[in-house]
Amino acid sequence: MNQQSPISKTQNLSQGYIGKSVPRREDARLLDGAGQFIDNMKLPNMTYSAVLRSPYAHARLLSINTEEALSLKGIVGILTGEDLKGKVGLIRPNWIAGQDIQIPDHPVLAFDKVNYTGDAVAFIVGESREAVQDALEMIEVEYEVLDPIIDEEEAFQEGAVQIHEGIKNNRAGKPLMAWGDYRKAAEEADQIVSLKLINNRLIPSAMEPRVLLASFDKYSEKLEMYIPSQVPHLHRRWISDTLGWPEHKIHLKVPDIGGGFGAKMHLYVEEILVAYAAKHFGCPIKWTETRSESHLSTHHGRAHTQYIDLAIKNDGTVLGLKLKLFANMGAYLSNMATGVPSVNCTYFANGNYNIPNYFAQTNLIFTNTVPVDAYRGAGRPEATYLIERSMDKVAEVLGMDPLEVRRKNVIQKFPHNFYDSGSFLKCMEEAKSSFKYEEKRELQAQAREEGRYLGIGIINYTESCGMAPSTVLGNLGFDRGGYESAEIKVHPDGKVTLFTGSTPQGHGHHTSFAQIVASELQIPMEDVEVITGDTEAVPVGVGTYNSRSMAVGGSAAKICAGKVIEKAKKYAALKLRCKEESVLYQEGHFFTEENEKRIPFAKIARMAAVPHHKPEDVTPGLDQLYTHDPISMSSPNGSHAAFVEVDIETGKIEILEYLAVDDAGNLINPMLAEGQIHGGIAQGIGQALYENTVYSEDGQLLSGSLLDYAVPKADQLPSFKTDFLYTPTQTNPLGAKGIGEAGTIAAPPALVSAVCDALKPFGIDHIDMPLTPPKIWKAIQSASQDKGGAS
Amino acid sequence: MKKHTVKITVNGKEHQSEIDARTLLTHFLRDHLNITSTNIGCDTSQCGACTVLVNGESVKSCTQLAVQMDGAEITTAANDQISDIEVIKRNFHESHGLQCGYCTPGMVMSSHELLKQNSNPSDDEIRDALHGNICRCTGYHNIIEAVKKSAAEIREGAAS
Numbered sequence: 001m002n003q004q005s006p007i008s009k010t011q012n013l014s015q016g017y018i019g020k021s022v023p024r025r026e027d028a029r030l031l032d033g034a035g036q037f038i039d040n041m042k043l044p045n046m047t048y049s050a051v052l053r054s055p056y057a058h059a060r061l062l063s064i065n066t067e068e069a070l071s072l073k074g075i076v077g078i079l080t081g082e083d084l085k086g087k088v089g090l091i092r093p094n095w096i097a098g099q100d101i102q103i104p105d106h107p108v109l110a111f112d113k114v115n116y117t118g119d120a121v122a123f124i125v126g127e128s129r130e131a132v133q134d135a136l137e138m139i140e141v142e143y144e145v146l147d148p149i150i151d152e153e154e155a156f157q158e159g160a161v162q163i164h165e166g167i168k169n170n171r172a173g174k175p176l177m178a179w180g181d182y183r184k185a186a187e188e189a190d191q192i193v194s195l196k197l198i199n200n201r202l203i204p205s206a207m208e209p210r211v212l213l214a215s216f217d218k219y220s221e222k223l224e225m226y227i228p229s230q231v232p233h234l235h236r237r238w239i240s241d242t243l244g245w246p247e248h249k250i251h252l253k254v255p256d257i258g259g260g261f262g263a264k265m266h267l268y269v270e271e272i273l274v275a276y277a278a279k280h281f282g283c284p285i286k287w288t289e290t291r292s293e294s295h296l297s298t299h300h301g302r303a304h305t306q307y308i309d310l311a312i313k314n315d316g317t318v319l320g321l322k323l324k325l326f327a328n329m330g331a332y333l334s335n336m337a338t339g340v341p342s343v344n345c346t347y348f349a350n351g352n353y354n355i356p357n358y359f360a361q362t363n364l365i366f367t368n369t370v371p372v373d374a375y376r377g378a379g380r381p382e383a384t385y386l387i388e389r390s391m392d393k394v395a396e397v398l399g400m401d402p403l404e405v406r407r408k409n410v411i412q413k414f415p416h417n418f419y420d421s422g423s424f425l426k427c428m429e430e431a432k433s434s435f436k437y438e439e440k441r442e443l444q445a446q447a448r449e450e451g452r453y454l455g456i457g458i459i460n461y462t463e464s465c466g467m468a469p470s471t472v473l474g475n476l477g478f479d480r481g482g483y484e485s486a487e488i489k490v491h492p493d494g495k496v497t498l499f500t501g502s503t504p505q506g507h508g509h510h511t512s513f514a515q516i517v518a519s520e521l522q523i524p525m526e527d528v529e530v531i532t533g534d535t536e537a538v539p540v541g542v543g544t545y546n547s548r549s550m551a552v553g554g555s556a557a558k559i560c561a562g563k564v565i566e567k568a569k570k571y572a573a574l575k576l577r578c579k580e581e582s583v584l585y586q587e588g589h590f591f592t593e594e595n596e597k598r599i600p601f602a603k604i605a606r607m608a609a610v611p612h613h614k615p616e617d618v619t620p621g622l623d624q625l626y627t628h629d630p631i632s633m634s635s636p637n638g639s640h641a642a643f644v645e646v647d648i649e650t651g652k653i654e655i656l657e658y659l660a661v662d663d664a665g666n667l668i669n670p671m672l673a674e675g676q677i678h679g680g681i682a683q684g685i686g687q688a689l690y691e692n693t694v695y696s697e698d699g700q701l702l703s704g705s706l707l708d709y710a711v712p713k714a715d716q717l718p719s720f721k722t723d724f725l726y727t728p729t730q731t732n733p734l735g736a737k738g739i740g741e742a743g744t745i746a747a748p749p750a751l752v753s754a755v756c757d758a759l760k761p762f763g764i765d766h767i768d769m770p771l772t773p774p775k776i777w778k779a780i781q782s783a784s785q786d787k788g789g790a791s
Numbered sequence: 792m793k794k795h796t797v798k799i800t801v802n803g804k805e806h807q808s809e810i811d812a813r814t815l816l817t818h819f820l821r822d823h824l825n826i827t828s829t830n831i832g833c834d835t836s837q838c839g840a841c842t843v844l845v846n847g848e849s850v851k852s853c854t855q856l857a858v859q860m861d862g863a864e865i866t867t868a869a870n871d872q873i874s875d876i877e878v879i880k881r882n883f884h885e886s887h888g889l890q891c892g893y894c895t896p897g898m899v900m901s902s903h904e905l906l907k908q909n910s911n912p913s914d915d916e917i918r919d920a921l922h923g924n925i926c927r928c929t930g931y932h933n934i935i936e937a938v939k940k941s942a943a944e945i946r947e948g949a950a951s
Contacts, residue, residue, distance in 0.1 A: 024884070030892025031889070032868060034827065039830075039831065206891070209832070682931070
């Protein structure tokens with residue numbers, strides 16, 4: 001990979017359907033409200049279930065009495081922790097990032113102690129939704145309440161309550177990441193700039209809560225379960241590991257999913273409970289999470305306290321970065337939880353910049369809160385936020401233009417140690433000019449004369465997408481493969497079905513993957529069916545996260561389709577009476593330069609399916625299975641710009657303009673890519689301005705529903721301007737890099753940068769997210785008092 | 792628990808059912824009639840995924856008891872007899888106004904009600920009208936586009 005990828009302003013790959021904004025084939029049923037969401041499904045003799053959750057953040061479980069609840073009409077049975085002992089394993093993390101990670105026991109139902117409000121204590125199965133809800137109220141649990149600990153820094157203090165026996169300072173581990181020599185850089189620096197940042201805890205809030213529907217066939221001893229999973233094949237393995245059931249006897253099916261954003265790729269206790277209980281009680285069981293329950297049980301995201309030191313020269317050059325990070329893990333280690341801060345965040349905390357000396361220590365801290373794991377962006381929003389806030393701080397300290405500081409440090413040579421390719425400077429220049437930066441600075445100056453406070457934030461981001469290759473993941477302690485599968489079945493009529501391990505949750509894979517296969521096979525898109533999310537139909541798979549679908553799964557589909565054509569050429573050679581090497585394929589037809597005769601793909605498909613005439617040593621049929629393990633990850637990048645006005649009387653922020661310039665390499669379906677950017681920005685603005693997860697001191701989740709947790713609504717967001725550059729990656733044959741998380745990564749620093757820029761006259765250089773009106777107002781009040789009013 | 796008899800017309804078809812007093816309209820539609828074009832996204836009436844029209848007015852079906860609906864006419868996104876709803880759905884499709892699609896039936900119904908009341912809404916008016924429907928995927932940008940395009944088409948249709 002030593003070839004520099006060209007940066008282009010136009011995408012030039014209109015090959016068949018690729019690069020075209022084809023509207024989605026998924027939409028019709030969703031628009032009619034006929035989506036196959038799991039809660040819409042029923043099975044014969046289906047029962048309902050509910051989880052009894054701890055009302056305390058930290059308590060010893062003294063006794064559970066289920067007698068009265070069991071006597072209620074329609075109750076099938078109740079499981080407690082004692083019932084599962086010795087029969088069901090523990091929930092285990094899937095990424096052990098670091099040598100010294102301590103993993104506390106995480107039982108499926110608590111039997112000794114509960115460790116967060118919402119921790120599962122009992123599981124009720126009954127004949128109706130109402131019956132199980134009534135029975136929930138009747139279970140008597142005796143608790144000895146213990147002091148809880150919520151804050152990650154307090155949990156780390158000497159003398160703090162210890163949550164898990166033997167885990168000192170509530171610290172699961174302290175992974176290090178370093179290069180160069182930070183100490184030396186600090187000595188050579190003109191000054192050290194320091195910041196403390198809080199990256200607020202978020203609730204992923206997919207609109208569809210988690211729902212499960214399982215049945216167990218006692219004759220075949222097989223579990224069938226509908227599950228809203230981003231990673232069905234991985235979920236199958238985890239369920240097999242936890243229950244000790246053979247993996248091939250577990251069949252997971254993923255129909256439509258109402259959004260995932262990372263939260264639907266973790267292993268949850270309910271998945272084990274529903275599977276186990278379906279066998280134990282011998283009836284199909286549905287479990288539907290309520291929204292309030294979702295806040296207490298579906299894993300949260302972010303939740304970092306970060307201390308940053310920057311060793312800088314007075315010309316704006318950053319010589320070194322030192323990072324001390326406290327990552328709140330919640331009560332237990334969830335799937336990817338250790339790797340999100342200590343790899344995804346600290347490995348990429350240099351952002352788009354050359355930082356020759358770097359030292360980062362991550363403290364992975366347990367608290368009595370809902371476990372924290374990957375949520376859209378997973379570590380990279382935390383990394384981008386810290387480095388971009390740092391660049392603003394350097395500009396502030398040195399009195400430089402924030403874009404000049406960035407330009408001074410930006411990486412310009414690719415491939416780079418971390419990044420396969422990129423357009424870091426070009427994107428920033430593009431954003432600067434499209435955003436009319438200079439003009440906006442003038443508007444800002446004029447407005448200040450009138451007592452209005454406008455702010456501009458332009459930030460850069462990069463991310464790494466498509467976690468691969470498998471060998472690297474192994475070195476990182478990530479217990480997954482980095483590949484994705486594609487299987488193409490060629491039907492005798494020449495139409496094909498693609499089975500992909502990539503599993504969509506609203507991404508539009510059924511359309512975009514059909515575009516790839518149809519283009520490669522040169523057949524109409526209508527002739528390509530796409531099947532996802534079924535662990536038996538799809539032979540192997542890894543799944544959808546880390547914006548890996550196109551780069552890894554899409555590439556697998558493209559290569560697989562190429563192999564179909566390769567095999568078809570062997571049959572065509574027989575038909576065209578020529579050597580295989582002479583067969584050409586264009587516009588869906590096989591031919592040779594010598595022979596005018598053109599044979600359509602469908603004819604060869606039939607010939608291969610009914611192989612009365614078959615080349616020697618060639619098997620019947622054209623079907624292919626291919627698993628693609630990329631040579632490396634790819635690194636999309638971009639620059640986002642926000643223009644805001646802050647009403648200093650109320651603290652309210654109005655977003656006047658938002659511009660995104662993104663480079664995700666080649667885009668398969670630009671309309672879908674743009675949709676991903678929009679949705680990402682919305683969630684990023686959510687983090688910056690609205691969303692926050694608040695616990696009371698005694699560990700009650702105060703953001704317990706959508707009444708108390710501010711997911712942005714239509715009147716709280718602007719329209720977005722989007723623009724793209726196209727720097728194809730050389731790490732996969734599509735040249736596609738990944739787009740799903742970009743907006744979530746870029747929007748928080750863009751917004752905070754803009755708001756702080758607006759408040760500069762008050763001497764305010766930072767306010768922690770979310771930037772709610774009361775917080776802004778208070779900051780202005782106290783700054784004005786300190787400085788005797790705005791200058 | 793005492794059962795109550797209700798007669799409710801949904802998308803033009805009358806249903807007579809025996810229900811508990813505590814049955815919410817959304818559960819009645821989903822569980823009793825198997826009509827899934829009202830999704831449940833919350834339990835506090837914030838998300839709007841269960842929005843339907845009751846006698847022509849948009850209602851979050853999780854806020855109403857089914858017994859209150861005796862004699863009512865309910866319209867859901869599955870109704871394909873109302874041309875304006877079909878126009879809105881087509882524009883959501885063409886403008887990529889949906890991703891996971893969970894909030895979409897509710898969005899379509901709220902958009903329909905808006906366009907009945909205001910045939911030429913501004914962006915701000917559309918955003919205001921949709922603030923009771925949460926979408927977590929699209930950032931609303933394309934939803935606003937879809938509603939604007941629908942408004943123009945419906946106006947043209949009415950004029951011609």
